[in-house]
Amino acid sequence: MKYTTRFGGEQREFTIERHAEGLVARRGDVRHALDLALVGDGQTFSLLVDGQSYDVVAEVQGEQVTLQLLGERFVVHVEDEREHAAHAVAGHKQGGRRELRAAMPGIVVGVKAAPGDAVAEGQTLVVLEAMKMQNPLAAEAAGVVVRVLCKVGEPVSAGALLLELE
Amino acid sequence: MPPFRRILVANRGEIALRVIRTAQEMGIETVAVYSDADRTALHVRRASRAVHLGGNRPSESYLDIGKVVDAAKRSGCDALHPGYGFLSENEDAAAACLAAGIEFLGPPPAAIAAMGDKVEARRIAQAAGVPLVPGLQEDVDEPRLAAAARQVGYPVMLKAAAGGGGKGIRIVRDEKGLLEAFHLARAEAKGAFGDDRVYLEKFVTRPRHVEIQVMADKHGGVVFYGERECSVQRRHQKLVEESPCAALTPELRAQMGAAACDLARAVGYVGAGTVEFLFSGGRFYFLEMNTRLQVEHPVTEMRFGVDLVREQIRVGAGEKLSPVPEPRGHAIEVRVNAEDPETWFPSLGRISRISLPGGPGVRLDSALYRGLEVTPWYDSMLGKLVVHGADREQAIARCVRALRELRIVGVATSCPVALRALQSDEFRGGDYDTGILERIDRKPPASRRELAMLAAAAARFLVAEQAGARAAAAAHGTGEGPPRWAQLGRIERQRRFVP
Numbered sequence: 001m002k003y004t005t006r007f008g009g010e011q012r013e014f015t016i017e018r019h020a021e022g023l024v025a026r027r028g029d030v031r032h033a034l035d036l037a038l039v040g041d042g043q044t045f046s047l048l049v050d051g052q053s054y055d056v057v058a059e060v061q062g063e064q065v066t067l068q069l070l071g072e073r074f075v076v077h078v079e080d081e082r083e084h085a086a087h088a089v090a091g092h093k094q095g096g097r098r099e100l101r102a103a104m105p106g107i108v109v110g111v112k113a114a115p116g117d118a119v120a121e122g123q124t125l126v127v128l129e130a131m132k133m134q135n136p137l138a139a140e141a142a143g144v145v146v147r148v149l150c151k152v153g154e155p156v157s158a159g160a161l162l163l164e165l166e
Numbered sequence: 167m168p169p170f171r172r173i174l175v176a177n178r179g180e181i182a183l184r185v186i187r188t189a190q191e192m193g194i195e196t197v198a199v200y201s202d203a204d205r206t207a208l209h210v211r212r213a214s215r216a217v218h219l220g221g222n223r224p225s226e227s228y229l230d231i232g233k234v235v236d237a238a239k240r241s242g243c244d245a246l247h248p249g250y251g252f253l254s255e256n257e258d259a260a261a262a263c264l265a266a267g268i269e270f271l272g273p274p275p276a277a278i279a280a281m282g283d284k285v286e287a288r289r290i291a292q293a294a295g296v297p298l299v300p301g302l303q304e305d306v307d308e309p310r311l312a313a314a315a316r317q318v319g320y321p322v323m324l325k326a327a328a329g330g331g332g333k334g335i336r337i338v339r340d341e342k343g344l345l346e347a348f349h350l351a352r353a354e355a356k357g358a359f360g361d362d363r364v365y366l367e368k369f370v371t372r373p374r375h376v377e378i379q380v381m382a383d384k385h386g387g388v389v390f391y392g393e394r395e396c397s398v399q400r401r402h403q404k405l406v407e408e409s410p411c412a413a414l415t416p417e418l419r420a421q422m423g424a425a426a427c428d429l430a431r432a433v434g435y436v437g438a439g440t441v442e443f444l445f446s447g448g449r450f451y452f453l454e455m456n457t458r459l460q461v462e463h464p465v466t467e468m469r470f471g472v473d474l475v476r477e478q479i480r481v482g483a484g485e486k487l488s489p490v491p492e493p494r495g496h497a498i499e500v501r502v503n504a505e506d507p508e509t510w511f512p513s514l515g516r517i518s519r520i521s522l523p524g525g526p527g528v529r530l531d532s533a534l535y536r537g538l539e540v541t542p543w544y545d546s547m548l549g550k551l552v553v554h555g556a557d558r559e560q561a562i563a564r565c566v567r568a569l570r571e572l573r574i575v576g577v578a579t580s581c582p583v584a585l586r587a588l589q590s591d592e593f594r595g596g597d598y599d600t601g602i603l604e605r606i607d608r609k610p611p612a613s614r615r616e617l618a619m620l621a622a623a624a625a626r627f628l629v630a631e632q633a634g635a636r637a638a639a640a641a642h643g644t645g646e647g648p649p650r651w652a653q654l655g656r657i658e659r660q661r662r663f664v665p
Contacts, residue, residue, distance in 0.1 A: 001630070003623035008609065012619045016627045023627070025620055036624050043519060043575055045628070047621055054617070057519075057573055058625035065622035066578075071570040071585045072610045073507055073578060076622035080630070103511045105542060130512045130542045158514065 004084045006077040025049075100137060100163040102156045106130035111152055113163065117145045126150060126162050139165060168193040169483030170245040170269065174238035175199070175213065176259075177249030178228060180533045180549050181461075182209035185247045188475040197241045199234060201227035203541055208533040215241055222543045228252045235262045245269040245482060247475075251545065254458035255282060271482045273382075273457050277433040281455040291452045294432040296425045299444065299451040301367025308348070311366070315344055318368045324348060326355035327363035334358055337369050370451065372599040373444040375399065376411050378426035379466045381474070382435040383481040389490050390423040391466045391474075398587050400510065400603045406584050407462040408498045409469045412558065412596030413445065422450055429455060438463070438478050446599075461501070461550070464531055468497035468554040496561040498588075499552045500569060502532065503580040504540045508608075512546045513578040515539075523571035527554040527564055530572075540577050548579065558596070562588055583608070 002015045015026045016034070023034035035048040047054045057068035063083060067074040079087065110127030113119055124136040125145075143165035150162045172195040175182045186196045186209060198213035203222045210216045217237040219227035227233070229252055238246050246263050248271065253259035257278040263270035272278070281287045292298055300318050302310075305327060315322045315338070324347055326334025334355035336347040348364065356362040379391040395411035396404045414422070426441035429452075440460045442453040463474050470493050477488060504513045517538040522530055532549020540548070553568055555561030569585050583603070590606040592598045610618075 001627060003626060005619040005623050007615055007619055007622075010615065010619075012616065014620055014623045016623060018631070023624070025624065027620075032620070034624055036628050038628065044521075044573070045621075045625060047624065049617070049620070054621065056621050056625070057575055058622065059575065060625055060629050065625055067618050067622055067625070068573055068575075069618055069621060070614065071566070071572075072582045072614065072618070074610070074615070074618040074622070076619055078619075078622050078626045080626065103506070103509060104514055130514070135509075135511050 002081045002084075004079045007074055098141065098143060098165040099161055100125055100139070100165065102128060102158055102160045102162055103135070103137065104128065104130050105158045106135070106156060108150045108152055108154045108156060108162075109134060111148060111150065113145045113148065115145050115148060119143060119145060119165070128156070137162070141165075169479055169485065170194050172197060172214070172241065172243045173245045173247055173271070173479070174234070174241065174243040174268075175209065175247050175249065176228065176234045176238075176253055177247075177251070178204055178207060178209055178533075178544065179547070180531050181249040181251075181459075183212060183533045184531055185249060185475055186212050188473055188479070189247075191473075192476065192479065194479070197237065197243055199228070199237050201543070203539070203543055207538075208535055217241060222541070224252065224543070231256070231259045231262050234259070235266055235268070238263070238268050239266055243268060245271055245479070247271040247478070248458065250458050250461055255456070257282070269482050271478050272437050273433075273435050273439065277435050278457045280433050281457050284454065287454060288452070290432055291429055294425075294428045296429050296441075296452045297450060299367045299370060302365055305363040306348075306366050308345075311348055312341060312344060314366055315341065318366065321369040321371065323367055323369040324351040324364050325367065326351065326359055326361070327365050328355065328359035328361040334364070370444050370446045372601070373397075373446045374411070374413060374599050375404075375442065375453075376414065376422070376445040376450065377440050377442040377460075378422055379460075379463070379474075380426050380430045380435070380439050380441060381477055381481065381487060382430050382437065382439070383487045384436055384484055385486055386431075387487045388427045388430045388435065389487055390426055391470050391472065391490060392493055393419060393422065394460075394462055394465050396462060397598055397600045398584075398593070398602055399600050400583075403503075404462065404501065405503075405580060405603070406498065406500050406587055406593075407465050408496065408558075408561070409465045410493070410496065411445070418448070418450070425450075425452070437481055438474055461547070462499050464529060464550060464552040465497045465499045468527075468529065468552055469493045469495065495554055495556050496558040497552060497554045498561045498565045499550050500565060500581065500584040500588075501547055502549045502551060502572070502574070504546045504548050504577045505580045506578045507580055507582040510580075512542065513540070514542060515577045517574060517576040519573065519575035521571070521573035523551065523568035525568070525571075527561075528568045529553070534574070548574070548577075562594065586610075 005012050017024050025032045025034050032049050037046045045056045047056050059066040063079055065076045065078050106128035109129045113125045119139045121142045123139050125139055126137045128135045146166045147164040173189050174197045175185045189196045195214040198210045198216040199219045200210045201222045219233050246268050248254035257275040260270040260275040302314050321339045324336040334351050336351045338344050338347045351364050352362045374397045376393050376395050378393050382388040393411050394407050394409045396407045398406035438459045440456045443450040444453055470491050506513050529552040553564040555564050566588050569581050587593050
């Protein structure tokens with residue numbers, strides 16, 4: 001199976017196959033012997049890459065894999081071939097509409113943009129309060145606000161759609 | 167004979183557990199208090215008794231002086247430990263305990279009040295001969311401005327007297343920009359606070375945050391347990407603390423310790439307290455005094471081999487201070503916060519899995535357990551990882567090793583940020599300041615990123631393979647694997663563990 005992975009603006013393709021001698025990962029001409037074993041009842045893996053041992057926590061939620069590896073945390077986007085093809089088609093239809101979602105449950109204490117506003121990358125759009133802290137939520141890229149779906153004083157759950165950009 | 171019969175622990179989380187542990191070792195019973203959300207918290211389960219206070223809002227539970235003191239009275243407590251935060255620096259809580267005949271394990275109400283008022287605290291510090299950031303503490307006017315700035319020495323900071331929140335602050339590097347900055351600061355102060363008074367003080371460049379741990383008894387005895395350096399901060403939140411501070415000479419340490427003890431004496435201090443200083447260019451300046459046990463007190467405990475909570479309880483009962491042991495080696499603490507390491511947003515959720523570090527010189531103070539719900543009601547700190555090593559280099563290596571062993575699943579933690587700080591050249595070199603987290607590279611190295619992407623793809627492969635094996639097994643009726651998967655003995659074994 002071929003996987004397209006993305007992390008921090010970088011993209012890599014890996015092909016992973018099970019052979020008689022075990023798992024093999026290929027990226028271009030580079031070939032790695034993998035041995036991946038689940039520890040206990042899920043999420044913790046023992047990964048051997050060409051004999052190098054890594055103790056990995058991987059939370060797989062759809063196409064998002066949250067990894068703990070050597071003390072670091074990585075949120076990696078992984079698509080298999082089928083998903084990759086589906087997104088390529090959907091991407092053309094969508095025309096680049098983007099969403100701002102609540103990164104955590106909290107209370108909306110500020111809405112800094114209105115429909116029709118042109119906003120710059122990094123500009124604060126909504127301020128959420130959680131754990132006594134004010135957390136600004138910023139635009140990931142420049143665009144024009146299409147819809148605002150939250151208002152000041154309103155409690156929102158994690159992942160709630162707050163605003164749409166085009 | 168234990169010094170007290172029963173202590174009410176007026177806190178939650180790791181610090182409540184920390185106090186309960188020492189009390190148990192001293193043969194003292196403990197009473198936990200809790201909000202609705204904390205019914206199954208570890209401090210409730212580990213205490214001898216527990217009293218429900220009320221709702222999840224701190225004002226309905228941990229901050230309600232009436233409820234807390236009433237719980238102490240009803241459960242027959244003869245002492246109350248406030249921990250940190252909540253009621254720990256509240257003079258009314260200390261006074262209410264006093265009135266109820268319950269020993270408040272902290273300083274007397276007057277000392278809390280004096281140090282809680284920043285202007286009063288500076289006045290007392292100055293009178294006690296403790297160095298302050300040099301400057302004019304009163305309103306400056308235009309005629310005196312240039313002379314005052316020259317006397318203090320550039321760079322200087324102009325600050326609104328009624329200020330707060332960074333408004334009305336101007337940093338001036340030389341005399342050229344002074345007058346303009348003064349007018350701007352005045353206008354900003356007027357606009358923000360309706361008060362255009364501005365004062366001038368030295369701008370401390372590249373400051374380090376160094377604090378002294380003091381302990382005082384009721385017989386006039388005051389000692390200090392060295393210093394802690396807490397310069398690894400973000401948004402004034404400490405993340406990594408260490409002792410000793412790499413920049414202090416024995417002479418400076420003795421001077422800072424003496425200044426801190428003088429201040430404690432000046433306010434009639436009792437119990438554990440911390441005097442915070444800014445340190446820059448070989449000089450130190452008083453910031454504030456925290457009249458409680460600090461979050462980072464285990465750094466001092468590891469280095470001195472003492473139990474500061476035990477000392478608090480002993481001096482609270484009227485006993486004299488124990489002698490201060492000789493410090494040895496180096497200690498580092500890392501705070502484990504439920505925060506996204508990239509965005510610093512709080513990360514909420516249920517802890518589904520934890521794996522704790524161990525081995526030589528490692529201590530973990532936390533109230534974590536599998537199934538714990540991290541809610542928005544309380545502070546995001548989950549616990550503290552503390553290590554001790556023979557020297558600074560060993561302590562850093564040990565801390566990195568222990569951080570890699572620590573696994574928490576269910577919420578994101580700030581640990582990767584601490585890890586990068588510990589591994590940075592700036593931290594390792596020892597010459598760092600409160601701006602360190604802004605400067606270090608927050609991205610993992612390229613080889614690590616590539617490995618992570620490969621591991622993520624492999625994890626998805628295994629999950630898909632197992633799902634396929636399950637589906638195939640289901641299609642064949644019994645749990646017997648179909649021939650196609652028979653070769654994957656390892657996968658089949660694991661299948662049984664998948665929920």
